[in-house]
Amino acid sequence: MKKDTYVDTGTPGIKQNVITKKYVVSLDFGRQLRMNKKTGRMEMKQIKTTRTVSTMKEAKAIQGKNNALKKTRRTTGITRRIAFDQVLDEYTEYYKSTWSDSYMMQKQSQAKRMKAYFSDRDVRNIDTLDIEKFFAWCKESQLGFEHPLSNNSVQKIRTHLKDFWRYMKKNQNRYGITENVVLDADYGEVQVFKGNILNAEQVNYMLQFAINYEADYSVWSMIGFTVLTGMRRGELCGIKWRNIDFENRLIDVEYQRCQISTGSIEKVPKRGNDAGHTREERKQRYAALPDILVQMLDHIKAQQEEYLQRSVKPDDYIYMTKENLVRGYLPHPGKVSRRFSEFLNRVNKARGKDGLEPLPYVRLHDMRHTFISLCLNGGVNRFQVSANCGHTYSGEDNNTTVSTYWHDDGNRSEIIGLINQIIQVNIE
Known part of the structure; x- marks a missing residue:
């Protein structure tokens, strides 16, 4: 069988089939998390494919859309970092219908501190030591957070983070999280609150x-x-x-x-x-x-x-x-x-x-x-x-x-x- 022959169109990533006169677009989706069937682990792999279209206009449109997607996508674990703040918003959006109004207010207050500290850091690069540093940061007065948190309040934030990491681990194909780094993080000794009374x-x-x-x-x-x-x-x-x-x-x-x-x-x-x-x-x-x-x-x-x-x-x-x-x-x-x-x-x-x-x-x-x-x-x-x-x-x-x-x-x-x-x- 005769092998297809292609000619260069002058546009990188697009070539034309001499026999069928159709255009072939090479698409690079960047590095993505994929399951290695041999080891059973998630690994980063370069993902490439091609698409065949009838006109040069269609080929350029597909190529432009793919390039734009690579630049803007932040939370898929494909081409750029998985931003903490954006994934936290996705987690909140997913669960907020199950939270009461008062619980939602508590979660929003905690999320404000988390975003101030972690910002758009890649969640895959956050480890247990980073979580402990965040807990220590919460216990001190910070710009925008004048009142330091007690160990009891930090414990509640730890629960929030633990549930957040559990959510990402559950969706590891999307976020690339394979372990809950919050579980072993030390947040200090919880102080038992002793109430006051009036005479x-x-x-x-x-x-x-x-x-x-x-x-x-x-x-x-x-x-x-x-x-x-x-x-x-x-x-x-x-x-x-x-x-x-x-x-x-x-x-x-x-x-x-x-x-x-x-x-x-x-x-x-x-x-x-x-x-x-x-x-x-x-x-x-x-x-x-x-x-x-x-x-x-x-x-x-x-x-x-x-x-x-x-x-x-x-x-x-x-x-x-x-x-x-x-x-x-x-x-x-x-x-x-x-x-x-x-x-x-x-x-x-x-x-x-x-x-x-x-x-x-x-x-x-x-x-x-x-x-x-x-x-x-x-x-x-x-x-x-x-x-x-x-x-x-x-x-x-x-x-x-x-x-x-x-x-x-x-x-x-x-x-x-x-x-x-x-x-x-x-x-x-």
């Missing part, structure tokens, strides 16, 4: 400030349910009017409301079993309802009815801001803590004007710590405090009699008596 004088000041100056009574419910009953944030968001037993001075902690990517859901309280057949299995419990909280709830109810222009219903939530009530949507549980921090700043400004020391830094969850500490230091029965707060009692008295035969009778009289004695605020 009785500070609690009274905070409550009186809320009553005197907070026009939106949802702040009253945020402070009242946490520091006067020891509720968790999710339980605060899950309390409805039907859960309030004014006659017996009890609150039925039936559900908590948690945030998910598509909105919020109701769940049984923390560590509870949704499939449980009894209140004990579901961790549902009764919390004390002190006198001052009863008075606060009367005002909260009146304000909600004013905003709603109707009577509150048993299934209406109690913790609802004015905007939530007017626009008809539920508050974001993740934003309650931030709202508490903003309230605490206002309280400390007022204390400064009054010549008082500012309150110590406390989280919303520290109000639960404060409530439990006030009760135990005030001599309230430990079993009653544990039952009120949804804890399984453990201690030196946790023997068979306690763990097997003791049952909570719902009595919260000691707690109510102590809180009524400690809290001295005025509601007009």
Whole structure:
């Protein structure tokens, strides 16, 4: 068989077949990652091919498109570096539909630091030592990042990076990542955060400030349910009017409301079993309802009815801001803590004007710590405090009699008596 003969067209990479008169374009795709079938490993190989077209115009168009693609492609692992910042954006875009709003905000904040440090470095050239240097960089004040991160915050960034590298390893044909370099990176010792508590004088000041100056009574419910009953944030968001037993001075902690990517859901309280057949299995419990909280709830109810222009219903939530009530949507549980921090700043400004020391830094969850500490230091029965707060009692008295035969009778009289004695605020 006669071999085809080609002639030069004067354009590099394009030649013409003398017999068929068609044009053959030589295409160089550069170095690409390909699986070596003999070794089973990914290796860089030069990839070339040809295409046959009818006209010179088509040949030049194909060649120009290929050359442009080689110059602009950054994340395919073919001709140029696989840029960290661009792959991180691809990873975020791929997973963001599964993240809640608050989780997405956390990821974006972490990604900002990652991009500032790694920029457009080739991810294939980043090793474990580079990751450890990045962790050390995060723990120092940097331009644009004035506040150094604690080991606990760096641990969260490590989790983000670990998931990011796992994503690239899963798509190794595209990114060329064959191992997770983050797994062995040392980020330092994690420090256990110890919460602060407020004393009785500070609690009274905070409550009186809320009553005197907070026009939106949802702040009253945020402070009242946490520091006067020891509720968790999710339980605060899950309390409805039907859960309030004014006659017996009890609150039925039936559900908590948690945030998910598509909105919020109701769940049984923390560590509870949704499939449980009894209140004990579901961790549902009764919390004390002190006198001052009863008075606060009367005002909260009146304000909600004013905003709603109707009577509150048993299934209406109690913790609802004015905007939530007017626009008809539920508050974001993740934003309650931030709202508490903003309230605490206002309280400390007022204390400064009054010549008082500012309150110590406390989280919303520290109000639960404060409530439990006030009760135990005030001599309230430990079993009653544990039952009120949804804890399984453990201690030196946790023997068979306690763990097997003791049952909570719902009595919260000691707690109510102590809180009524400690809290001295005025509601007009």
